[in-house]
Amino acid sequence: MLKYDKINGLTKACPRCGKISDRVLTAKLRRGEGIVYHCPSCDMGYLDSKPFDVKAFYETEYRKNVSHKSDSASTHAQEMFDIYSRFQKQRLNHILPHITSETEFLELGASAGQFLTHLQGKCKRLCAIELDRDCCNFMAENFNFEISSDFFTExxxxxxxxxxxxxxxVLEHTTDPVSFLKDVHSALKPGGRAFIEVPNLYDPLLTTWNVPSYNQFYYHAEHLFYFSEKSLREAASAAGFQKDQMTVRFTQDYNLLNHLHWIMNDGPQGTCEIGLSDIQLQGHNPQLTSWLNEQLSSLNEAYLQKLADSGQTSNILIELVKET
Known part of the structure; x- marks a missing residue:
C-alpha cells in the first residue's frame, strides 16, 4: 500500500491531469528540497520544487550529487562504467532478441555507455545522447559510438x-515526460521498438516493507516524477503509442539480501554492488557455504518472482512498438 499524508492544507495540481491533490508522499528528500505529491487519478507522484535549468544541471552538476556508494556524494564516468556495466543482464534479456546486425540503436541518457557497450559488434549503428560532459568525453575516448550532448530535438x-x-x-528526470516520449515516438522507424525503464512508485521497500529511512532515500530532487504502471501507460498513450502495442514488465534489480539489510538495519548497504550481485556468501566451510548459497539463490529467485507477480518491484520496463 502506498503511504501518504495530508499536511496543513498543502495541495498541488497534477501536471498531467490538472486535478488538485492533497496527498503528500514526502516533504523530506534524500537530496534537495521539495514536496512529492500523489495524484490518485493518474496514480503518479510528482515533485513540487524550485525550477532549474535541466540541461545546465545535467551537463556538469548531477554526478557531483550522485554515487553508487551510500556514504559518498559524487562519482565520475569511469567509476560508473566499471560498476554498472556488470549489471545489465535484465535489460539485455528483453532487448537482445530484437537485435540484428542491421539494427540502428539509439540510447537516450546513455550515461557512461555501460549498456551500449554490450551491443558492440551486434548492431549496425550505436548512437548515444547524454547531457553529462564527462560521460560524453569518456564514451568518445573509449567507444565507437555516435554521440550527442544535446536534447534529441536539438x-x-x-x-x-x-x-x-x-x-x-531517465524519464523520471524530465520536465515533461509526454514530450520526451513523443521524441521517442518520432525517433522510431515504423514498427520500431522502444524500451523505457523507470523506478516503480510501488517499490516494495516503500509498500510491502514500509522501511522508514527508505522513504527519504527513495525520493530526491532529481526525480521530478514517480511512475506506476497506470501513469506510465497513460503517458505513452498521450505520446502517440497505441495501447495494444505496450508491454509492461516489472523488474527487480536489488536482491533479497539487500532487502533484508534494509528491513533489519533501516539503512542501505555500503555500496550498490552487494545488492546487485548474485548471492555468494564467503565462508570457511565449503560444503556448508555452498549449500547456503544455493538455498539463498533459490529463495531469491522465488522472492523476485513474487515481487514481479504483485507489481511491486524496484523498476518498471515498458516496451512500446510504433505503428507501421
Missing part, C-alpha cells in the same frame, strides 16, 4: 529514425 539525430530506442532511468 541533436544531430533529430531528423533520423531508429529500429530501437532505449532509455533507462
Amino acid at each position: 541533436s544531430k539525430f533529430a531528423d533520423q529514425q531508429f529500429d530501437i530506442v532505449g532509455s533507462f532511468q
Whole structure:
C-alpha cells in the first residue's frame, strides 16, 4: 500500500491531469528540497520544487550529487562504467532478441555507455545522447559510438529514425515526460521498438516493507516524477503509442539480501554492488557455504518472482512498438 499524508492544507495540481491533490508522499528528500505529491487519478507522484535549468544541471552538476556508494556524494564516468556495466543482464534479456546486425540503436541518457557497450559488434549503428560532459568525453575516448550532448530535438539525430530506442532511468528526470516520449515516438522507424525503464512508485521497500529511512532515500530532487504502471501507460498513450502495442514488465534489480539489510538495519548497504550481485556468501566451510548459497539463490529467485507477480518491484520496463 502506498503511504501518504495530508499536511496543513498543502495541495498541488497534477501536471498531467490538472486535478488538485492533497496527498503528500514526502516533504523530506534524500537530496534537495521539495514536496512529492500523489495524484490518485493518474496514480503518479510528482515533485513540487524550485525550477532549474535541466540541461545546465545535467551537463556538469548531477554526478557531483550522485554515487553508487551510500556514504559518498559524487562519482565520475569511469567509476560508473566499471560498476554498472556488470549489471545489465535484465535489460539485455528483453532487448537482445530484437537485435540484428542491421539494427540502428539509439540510447537516450546513455550515461557512461555501460549498456551500449554490450551491443558492440551486434548492431549496425550505436548512437548515444547524454547531457553529462564527462560521460560524453569518456564514451568518445573509449567507444565507437555516435554521440550527442544535446536534447534529441536539438541533436544531430533529430531528423533520423531508429529500429530501437532505449532509455533507462531517465524519464523520471524530465520536465515533461509526454514530450520526451513523443521524441521517442518520432525517433522510431515504423514498427520500431522502444524500451523505457523507470523506478516503480510501488517499490516494495516503500509498500510491502514500509522501511522508514527508505522513504527519504527513495525520493530526491532529481526525480521530478514517480511512475506506476497506470501513469506510465497513460503517458505513452498521450505520446502517440497505441495501447495494444505496450508491454509492461516489472523488474527487480536489488536482491533479497539487500532487502533484508534494509528491513533489519533501516539503512542501505555500503555500496550498490552487494545488492546487485548474485548471492555468494564467503565462508570457511565449503560444503556448508555452498549449500547456503544455493538455498539463498533459490529463495531469491522465488522472492523476485513474487515481487514481479504483485507489481511491486524496484523498476518498471515498458516496451512500446510504433505503428507501421
